[in-house]
Amino acid sequence: MEIALHLMYKYKINKGFTLLELMVSVAILSILVLMLIEVMLLYSRINRKYSFMSNTTIQARNLLNKIEREIILAQNLSISQEANGSTLIIGKQQEPKYIYKFLKNPRKIIIISPNQQKQMEINIKREMYIVLQSHIIDHIDYNNYRSLCFFYEVKCYVYNKHDKNFSSKPQLVHYIGITKF
Secondary structure (H helix, E strand, O other), X not given: OHHHHHHHHHOOOOOOOOHHHHHHHHHHHHHHHHHHHHHHXXXXXXXXXXXXXXXXXXXXXXHXXXXXXXXXXXXXXXXXXXXXXXEEEEEOOOOEEEEEEEEOOOOEEEXXXXXXXXXXXXXXXXXXXXXXXXXXXXXXXXXXXXXXXXXXXXXXXXXXXOOOOOOOOOEEEEEEEEEEO
């Protein structure tokens, strides 16, 4: 009987892991978790960068589509540049339909409607800026009749604050170029 117990003890089946096996498996799992966290952080950084650009771009395009419609339908336009921004007057100078003031500091757009006697302010994110320009082009008609042609440009640029090159160069997100005789 004693021999049977000794043989049973000698060939005992181990039902468990050793400490070394547990430590190796924990180390492998921790390396896999670290790799997964790194991928998730990279994905969230890329997602934040592109969602910011798309939201700001949509906001800029909506605003400039309204301005573009007003410019196309307007009979008279004038653009003036000042130290703190530029002004777009739609309609006659004495009786304007809309006055858009694009201020640089603080960044905002003031829309004045003198006919309806109301004023609306739109705060612009510091990452977006709008450039207004007006060019006079001397135009010769087919009948050798000289007339002036005005070319109006409105450009909207957006800086991506989540990009590493934030201060480097803006991205043109919307451009309006309209010629009026």
